[in-house]
Amino acid sequence: MFSFFIEGNQFVCDFLFHIGRVADIDDIITNTIGGIVGFYGLKLLDRGFIDKIIHPFFLS
Template identity: 45%
Template structure:
């Protein structure tokens, strides 16, 4: 059974499987990003350097904040947690953007995927700031999340290109 038809569309049953997966993953992203931070278990409360408060809204507006403030991170354990958070953000949008590449032939271009990934990330970060303003969900608007989420979207596009090359 072929993965793609002659028009570059995903074949059935793959199309249905990817659509269901994309919907489920979108729900998971919403739960991860939009529920109050306090409901998630925490190993240790880490105060990331570079935090700026605008009233109730908490931000980290410094690009590559971990590198810029490397000397201010109090322990190796804190550094590992912060780096892992950044790595996790690379993978946050990757499955969803990969599904979009599989399902929507018209967006299978680098610039479009770059824009889609950035806008999805900006929507998440902005919504988190709004939720913090309205309900004090203890979320942080981070420029690094915009960068890492967008990188994840680009990696999804590259993964799609590799899959297409393999599946010819």
């Protein structure tokens, strides 16, 4: 949603103020794919080494 918001602002600002920015659907697609890859990458890391480091600091 954040990527869509930024691209939408670029489109509106270019339409109203001619700032020279170009709104591009490719930016939304690549940012969304990057976010998904990063999210699942962190989930994989969380199950392993990082979980062992963080676990002793939990209050349980």
